[in-house]
Amino acid sequence: MEKKHLAKILFFESLYLWAASLGIGILLGVLLYRLLFLVLMKLTGLNGTIGFAFSAKAVGSTMLLFGLTFVINFLLSLRQIHVSQPVELLHGGAQGEREPKTKLLTAVLGFMLLGVGYYLALTCQSSMDALDKFFNAIALVMVGTYCLFSAGSIAFLKILKKNKNYYYQTRHFTSISGMLYRMKQNAVGLANICILSTGVLLVISISTCLWTGIEEVTYTRFPHQISIEANTGVSGIMKTVEPVSQKMIEEVKTGIDQHLEEKQLRKKYESDQRYYVMLAAVDRNKVEKTQSDDAAASTLIKIMEESEYNQVTGEQVELEPGQALVFQAKQKNYGYDTIELGNQTYEVKKWNTDKKSYILDEKTQVYETMTVVTRNKEAKEAYAAVQGKEPEGYSWEYALDLIGDAGEQITVGDEIETILTESSFNGWVEVREKERNTVYSLYGSLLFLGVFVGVLFLMGAVMIIYYKQVSEGFDDRKRFQIMQKVGMSRKEIRQTIQSQVVTVFFLPLAVAVVHTMVAFPLTRRIMAMLNFPDSNLFLVATAITIAAFAVVYLIVYVLTARAYYKIVE
Template sequence: MSILFYMRLAAQNIRKNSRTYVPYILTCIGSVMVFNILLSLSLNTDLDDIYGGSNMRMILCLGCIIIAVFTGLFLFYTNSFLIKRRKTEIGLFNILGMEKKHIGRIMFFETVTIAMISLTGGIGGGFLLSKGVYLLLLRMVRAEVQWGFHFSGNAAAVTVIFYGCLFLVILAVNMARVHVSSPMELLRGGLEGEREPKTRWITAVAGIVFLGMGYYMAVVTENPISLITGFFVAVIFVIIGTYCLFIAGSTAILKFMKRRKTFYYKTEHFIAVSGMLYRMKQNAAGLAGICVLSTSVMVMLSSTVSLYSGINDVLENRFVRDISLKTGDIDDSVRERMDQIVADVLQEKGLCQENAFRYKDFVFSASEETPGVLVLVDPKRSGELNRVRTVCAITQDDYNRSMGAELSLKPGEAVVFTGDSPYMGDSLTLYGRTYRTVPPGEAQLWDTGSSFGSYGTFYVILSDMEEMKKLVLMDMQLNGAAERGIQYEYAFDLDGSGEMQVQAYTEIMDRMKELAVPIRGEAAAEEWGFYFSLHAGLLFLGIFLGAIFIMATVLIIYYKQVTEGYDDKIRFEIMQKVGLSKAEIRSSIRSQILMMFFLPLAASGVHIMFAFPMIARLLALMNMTNVKLFAWCTAGTFGVFAAAYCAVYIMTSRVYMKIVS
């Protein structure tokens, strides 16, 4: 048999199975296109001309890795649906005299055809859309539009190599499955069913435990040090719990429905419940996958949209003043010289200083052994991370001068804030020295205090500099060296434009070099571009990853409907022969969708609800503290996703109906 014969037969097989192959090919094209566009952008050196562009390229490169891993696993997953539908056909070829090596050649040309269509369509589509996507990215970061097409040969080559290898591995797996199966196993493969699953209570209980632990961690974890690791652990627990509960819990629910005779022995319920029960293991895994993907899409989009939309809140939290200067424990002469340099530069630039504050602080970490008692951090102690607290101390003189207050503290007294609220204890012990806490009255947390965060932070106002030096000495004795020592901070706002502020800041930092002391500085206007490009890059990546996850969700839904449609076709033909009308079949489909296919959406809504507190705290670590905005973004994302989810199920249920009727 000639190569042309195998190629013709491969093309004929793809056309004959177009109902399952066309969505698969479209998914491959979409995966290749998204990967190629992101990789092309990450290799585009023109982005370096944008402030923060190098960080954006790094984010896009990370997105390429995520998409490569996810699409690789997902294409293997969807391929299992295709090969199951083809087993009967392949078995028939084998029985009719075609050897497995001939079948392997047909599968080879099928894979080559799909790969060629996918790579050509994906890279071609990526080239056509890349300019529009690039312009969208520039618009998101409010950068100057750059015209002309940019084609990255390196991106195209990497895309061809990666997905070419992926298709070869998929081909090898498919050929191995055919090789180890007998003709009769292949012939029955497409019709394989599953016995009614037993109610596995151990799995169900494990699911409840894992889900409960994940929810508990999401709700109660507040320590910033534990948040990031705790988030990933909670995600793993919730994923395991979701799969366990969908597999074991859904079986228990269906059996409960079956025992309710008044419910079960209605035509539309009888067919749906019995049909789903006998394939529950496969269906439950697919539904759990839909739930996890749906949750991922909503978490990703709601977080990145809120970060991008709340950029002004982020900058206000991160930069309390337009310009900030920091140095060590300098003497008064150096401090006066700093003030003079700032005044001279602002006078030359025609700018006015506003809302200025100057103070010395001492910041260190300690372990809250018992409420109000902070001791040396011991990394070897169990659960120490959850007890670590940040202490920020200033003197009452600096506080009164910066805030216009009139505190009058005696040695051994302190005013303490925890977050934005007054400390409620009667005393606070720091490294063995106990301070009597004084009610703050009308005093409030000083302006830059919130930059250390609200959870697990003690803001302490001491009576004088001698008390602060005692703390530094104790810290040095216990740790061997002070973590940071006493620092001097001088910050202020300016009345000019962002460009003028950056010019003044640059001149100030140049003149500060003559003081011969290390001075660190920040200008909010200068850092604005970095933060904006960072958040725009995260949103951009979130949109692309969200699109990939949505595409995967849609394809899983579609294949589940198609697979179930073929499995149920014979049953429904029998039912029609014994008198079941098309209206009753349609009613049964509706019942099946309502009972099972909307369960992932409801479960993902519950996941989002419990994840909300932890995600809000993670966003707070990125200076996004506008919880109301995040709540609106989350609700909006869920609403839009739910509407799209419903639309997909309506369309796929029509495919199911065409198959069975």
């Protein structure tokens, strides 16, 4: 048989596989899209008509993409045929494989990359910081995983081999020798299984947790029935907005009160916060102007006048010149006697209060937040000391809860929008009941995408596992026949098989679980950015996802182990 005959066989094999894959895939896509569309509509709460849709353009794109994939595989196979002799290809499986060398530098590099990736995940300080580090951490952990499986595993097996008391046991001798000689070809597959498994755990746990706690998400994102917000001065984002003055705020509030009186609606809760806001770099007790490219490491500073603080909390704080109150998130206490705002130093007055409703819980914050209360006359000076100029206007947060149903809340919200439109006030209104459908649509879509991507990752991992075990079985069959001929019993051979299969099979799962748990602080911050504050529920969801995935993984192990044993024995 000549090379051209082998190339012809490969060509028709690739052609038949391409046609079969496309035919079955397109047929299943046409049949299942209606079901998936119904699921998506149910999750998002949207209404839509389901008809028969067939896109010739989509089919053409699919044929082209898969065609390119098969052409690339075919060309790589042709290259293999071109550089080898047909006899070598036919008898290559009978040739022994050299023991892989220990790639110490690659193993050390893998540990270093994995360590840096873990460090980034464990040391994120805020949601913005987590988002900034997220993709860097993923890239480092992925590359580190490949390095450790390809080089670290071989180094570990050679360490076991040097331990003569352990290695020269019958079961360990055969299993370690077999794994060591083929770890070079298994390493990439194991790393792929590990990374795909980590993806399944993260995607499924995040998406299902968001959907399970969607009401909590809604109340975290919209803590009050109606809210008005106007921000001035945050990193210059609102440069085109007219500065908000006390007079403008009072005009809007008067309009709201008049409308409520006309509709005979009563307030159940009202909150009015006015402050100057900026992003700044905080180092211990020093607050400096942040750089434009360093937003992820910045802290949101709210400078509140003494009178505003007293009005919000109902307390009666009297500050001396050069004094300030400093509050951070509920989980942190400011531990310094002074605070330096630019070139201004303020003595921090000790003040115990349980009325911290104006201080956001740290786990719900995008930025770390610090509130600084100064005397009325010193608030603008404190802002200017950091930013180099006085604030253009106030930032205003107004929250309102009414004694009324959802329809009345929406009506009041619409009227407030009209009041803002007719005035020179630049701000926005949010009504919880009006935004609820948007939240359900968004997070329903995230759940659908999360489960869909998770299933794809799971299918990829299962396929790699199954075909790897089958190919391993064919490689091992002749070797274990030799073991029987040299005197090993079937029991010893089966123990050797089980030891090798279990070690190779469950190592990716164990590493994936470690990756997932180390990523928890980082993913928790990302969840906070998505308005999910309950870390305990997220931890439970992650644990349940790990347990469920382990069960599925075990089922796949049982099925592939049977196929492996049948081939080998």
